[in-house]
Amino acid sequence: MALSGKRVFQFEIKSSGNLFHELWKTKPHELPSLTPTTIQNCQVLDGQVGTVGSILLWNYFHDGKDCVSKARIKDINESKKSITFEVLEGDVLEQYKTFISHVQVDKHGSNNLVSWTVEYEKLNPNIPDPDTFMEICKQMAKDIETHHLQN
Numbered sequence: 001m002a003l004s005g006k007r008v009f010q011f012e013i014k015s016s017g018n019l020f021h022e023l024w025k026t027k028p029h030e031l032p033s034l035t036p037t038t039i040q041n042c043q044v045l046d047g048q049v050g051t052v053g054s055i056l057l058w059n060y061f062h063d064g065k066d067c068v069s070k071a072r073i074k075d076i077n078e079s080k081k082s083i084t085f086e087v088l089e090g091d092v093l094e095q096y097k098t099f100i101s102h103v104q105v106d107k108h109g110s111n112n113l114v115s116w117t118v119e120y121e122k123l124n125p126n127i128p129d130p131d132t133f134m135e136i137c138k139q140m141a142k143d144i145e146t147h148h149l150q151n
Contacts, residue, residue: 003097004121009134010113011141017105017112020144021081024103026050035143037061038136045070052076055088063132067091074100081105096130097121101137114141 013020023030026049028042040059047054051073058069069090076083082104092099102117116137118130 003123003125004119005129006120007118007130007134009116009137009141011116011138011145012108013105013112013114013141013145015112015145017081017107017114020112020114021083021103021105023144024083025076028056031140031144034147035140038140038143040066047073050076056085058090060136062091062136071101092130092133095123095127097123099130116141 023034028049029044031039032041038060040061041057042059043057045055045057049056052075054073056071056073058071060067060069067090069092070088071085071090072088074084074086082102085101085103087093087096087099087101098119098121100119102115102119104115104117106113106115116134118133118137120130
């Protein structure tokens with residue numbers, strides 16, 4: 001059984017892909033109000049939000065418990081409308097040696113396609129793949145889409 005892997009989730013949105021990208025890049029502190037069942041808080045610990053190297057502290061709800069994650073913005077690609085986060089500390093690292101999340105928005109006809117990719121390395125072969133984390137991504141995408149379409 002492989003310890004390293006990758007999971008991908010795609011979600012078509014009718015709202016602006018630029019708004020979605022900017023939200024993750026420069027306004028992550030707004031996510032708790034948009035996704036209250038998933039994200040409770042996001043704050044900048046170091047650096048400036050929207051810049052590579054800045055460190056964010058996330059409080060979120062996962063598998064029935066409150067969790068914490070300290071993540072660094074590893075990469076921002078404006079032409080691809082993507083942002084990459086690398087988890088440095090937190091609950092997820094109790095099961096995974098590495099955990100990197102990519103959020104990207106692509107034009108797909110008249111709509112936009114949000115892609116979430118999670119790259120990970122398990123601490124041991126008994127650890128499950130991070131499918132429940134992908135469920136969080138799906139819920140966040142749906143919540144953000146619902147909010148943007150209502151406004």
